[in-house]
Amino acid sequence: MKIRLDIGVAQLKKYGEELCGDSVEIVHTGQSDLVVVSDGLGSGVKANILSRLTTKTAATMLSLVETLPR
Numbered sequence: 870m871k872i873r874l875d876i877g878v879a880q881l882k883k884y885g886e887e888l889c890g891d892s893v894e895i896v897h898t899g900q901s902d903l904v905v906v907s908d909g910l911g912s913g914v915k916a917n918i919l920s921r922l923t924t925k926t927a928a929t930m931l932s933l934v935e936t937l938p939r
Contacts, residue, residue: 882912887914888917891908892921893906893924894925
């Protein structure tokens with residue numbers, strides 16, 4: 870049995886800010902799909918940079934773990 874999911878992202882930035890402080894990274898691998906969510910603890914550019922760095926790092930590490938032999 871296969872399970873299908875529709876994955877969507879909607880973000881709302883804080884009033885007066887250019888960027889949202891939260892990030893979502895979706896990685897499609899051969900065996901699965903990884904969804905990584907990070908809260909930048911604040912708002913604006915600094916929070917966005919930190920949350921994007923966190924999601925990219927976690928997504929990369931999780932996708933590498935998936936490729937390890939069992």
